[in-house]
Each structure stands twice: as structure tokens, then as C-alpha cells.
Amino acid sequence: MFHGSMVALVTPMREDGAVDEDSLEALIEFHIEAGSDAIVAIGTTGESATIDEKEHCQLLRRFVEIAAGRIPIIAGTGANSTTEAITLTRCGMQAGADACLLVTPYYNKPTQEGLYQHHKVVAEAVPIPQILYNVPGRTACDMLPETVQRLAPISNIIGIKEATGDLERGRRILELCGDQLDLYSGDDATAMELMLLGARGDISVTANVAPAAMHAMCAAAIAGDRARAEALDAPLRGLHQNLFLQSNPIPVKWALHEMGLIPPGLRLPLTPLDEAFHARVREALRQAGVGAVADA
Numbered sequence: 667m668f669h670g671s672m673v674a675l676v677t678p679m680r681e682d683g684a685v686d687e688d689s690l691e692a693l694i695e696f697h698i699e700a701g702s703d704a705i706v707a708i709g710t711t712g713e714s715a716t717i718d719e720k721e722h723c724q725l726l727r728r729f730v731e732i733a734a735g736r737i738p739i740i741a742g743t744g745a746n747s748t749t750e751a752i753t754l755t756r757c758g759m760q761a762g763a764d765a766c767l768l769v770t771p772y773y774n775k776p777t778q779e780g781l782y783q784h785h786k787v788v789a790e791a792v793p794i795p796q797i798l799y800n801v802p803g804r805t806a807c808d809m810l811p812e813t814v815q816r817l818a819p820i821s822n823i824i825g826i827k828e829a830t831g832d833l834e835r836g837r838r839i840l841e842l843c844g845d846q847l848d849l850y851s852g853d854d855a856t857a858m859e860l861m862l863l864g865a866r867g868d869i870s871v872t873a874n875v876a877p878a879a880m881h882a883m884c885a886a887a888i889a890g891d892r893a894r895a896e897a898l899d900a901p902l903r904g905l906h907q908n909l910f911l912q913s914n915p916i917p918v919k920w921a922l923h924e925m926g927l928i929p930p931g932l933r934l935p936l937t938p939l940d941e942a943f944h945a946r947v948r949e950a951l952r953q954a955g956v957g958a959v960a961d962a
Contacts, residue, residue: 667795667824667848668738668765669866669888670703671880673873674711676915676922677725679931685721687728689928694732696927700877702737703884705729706767706869709742710804711915716933719750723757730762744769744799748784755792765795767827767869772805778813789820796822801829801852811838818843827852827869828860836860854906858899861887872905874918875925876956904950911943921947925956 678689707729741758743766745751802808829852848866851857857868873880883898920939
């Protein structure tokens with residue numbers, strides 16, 4: 667249903683932490699013009715952890731209004747409470763999102779049976795297409811391929827964002843349920859290889875700053891054109907690495923501010939990118955050939 671480069675969009679904020687709607691509109695236009703294949707709204711990169719329920723629902727409506735059907739909007743609606751995940755997913759559906767992305771419940775460390783029941787209940791409660799999201803490095807919870815296989819027959823569970831960076835894990839998911847749901851990378855550094863294995867796209871942080879290049883690379887990898895995919899990915903590798911020098915989205919928001927696309931705001935407990943890393947992120951932008959990069 668969704669293929670290619672799907673940008674995990676930042677939520678632009680002013681220095682006081684308030685959402686900057688003018689910058690949000692400009693970012694969405696930027697991605698439409700650059701050829702991004704979908705926008706993921708209010709996921710990890712969008713600072714979902716510090717956006718309350720009312721604001722979350724309001725923002726999802728705004729994303730959909732601005733996009734106006736020109737690019738798919740995938741709403742981040744996961745939570746570690748099943749009832750809250752249902753509420754947010756219902757908000758995403760009512761806002762007009764094309765699908766929802768649901769991270770595994772974080773902090774409370776459910777069993778595999780708990781993960782199965784959580785996602786099954788949300789999918790049955792809200793009839794919108796849903797993408798599972800496994801990122802154990804953040805959640806302290808790892809949804810195993812066998813659990814994904816159990817969930818795959820549920821008709822509105824259409825994919826999984828697998829963010830372990832483990833290609834063997836991706837291969838196993840494809841073997842077990844590749845004919846029932848789409849696999850997406852959630853790790854830019856290994857995304858090309860996963861798509862060459864059969865994944866259908868990348869939910870990408872790098873695409874925030876290099877949307878056209880990521881769109882082209884994903885298209886080549888999905889088509890099985892290794893030589894072209896490698897040539898397109900090579901200049902982006904510095905971004906794949908250096909946008910994670912500190913916790914996401916700290917580096918990518920600094921990069922977008924450096925490019926003149928957003929204000930510098932983050933919400934606590936996130937803090938601005940350490941000055942020691944500025945030169946490395948700036949050099950990665952230069953290597954990728956994107957943005958109006960300021961001199962050091």
C-alpha cells in the first residue's frame with residue numbers, strides 16, 4: 667500500500683517549545699515537491715513522547731489539511747497503554763490519515779502474548795490500515811518475527827517498520843509473512859540492503875534533509891537495481907550515521923535549522939545538539955549535497 671521513502675517528519679517548534687505551524691506547512695510542501703512517498707506524522711522523530719493527547723489529535727488534523735491528498739499521511743498513534751493507543755488511532759482515522767503507525771508498548775515490557783493482544787485489540791477497534799513498529803533500542807520491548815506472523819492475517823495490519831537494523835531479522839519476517847504484509851526499514855544505515863532483500867520502503871530520518879535523494883535510492887533498491895542504489899546511497903551514508911550522534915531527533919532538527927527550514931526548538935528533556943558534533947553533521951550535509959549549509 668505504501669512504498670518508497672517515507673519521511674519520519676520532525677515537528678517544527680519554536681524556542682519555547684510551541685509548534686511552529688508555518689514551518690510545518692513549509693516542510694510538508696518541501697517533501698511534496700521533492701518526491702517523498704509518504705509522511706509519518708508525530709512518530710519518534712516528531713517528538714510524540716512530549717505531545718499530549720489533545721495536541722496530538724489537533725496536529726494530525728493539521729497534517730492532513732496541509733497535505734490535502736497530495737501525499738499520504740501515516741499517523742504515529744502508538745502508546746504503552748492499549749486504551750490510549752486506541753484513542754490516538756481513532757483520532758488518526760477521524761483526522762483523515764491514510765494509515766497509522768503503532769510502536770510496541772514501551773516501558774512496561776509486555777510478553778509476546780501481550781504484544782499480540784495489544785495490536786490485535788487496536789486493529790479490531792479501529793478499522794484503519796495499521797503498521798506495526800518494532801524499535802527495541804527505545805522501547806525495551808522486542809516483537810519477534812513469530813509474533814508478527816500471528817498478527818499478519820489481521821486484515822488492516824498491513825506492514826511492519828522493523829528498526830533493529832538486523833538484516834537477518836528482516837529476512838526472517840519476509841520468510842514468515844512477506845506475502846501478507848509489507849516490511850519497511852526503520853534504520854537508514856541498513857535500509858538499502860533490506861529493500862534489496864524485499865522490503866518495500868524506508869521510514870526515514872535522513873529523508874528529512876535529503877528527500878529527493880532518499881526517494882531515488884529507495885526506488886532503485888525496491889526495483890532490485892543494486893548498482894544504482896549503492897551509487898545513490900553512498901553520499902547519504904554520513905547522514906545515516908551522524909543524524910544519530912545524539913538521540914533522534916536532536917541532530918536532524920539541528921540540521922534542518924542549519925538549512926534554514928525550521929526554528930531551533932525542541933521539548934525537554936531533549937536538548938540542543940552538543941557543539942562538539944556540529945562539524946560532523948555539517949560535513950555530512952555537505953557530502954550529501956543538500957541544503958543551504960552555513961560555513962563552520
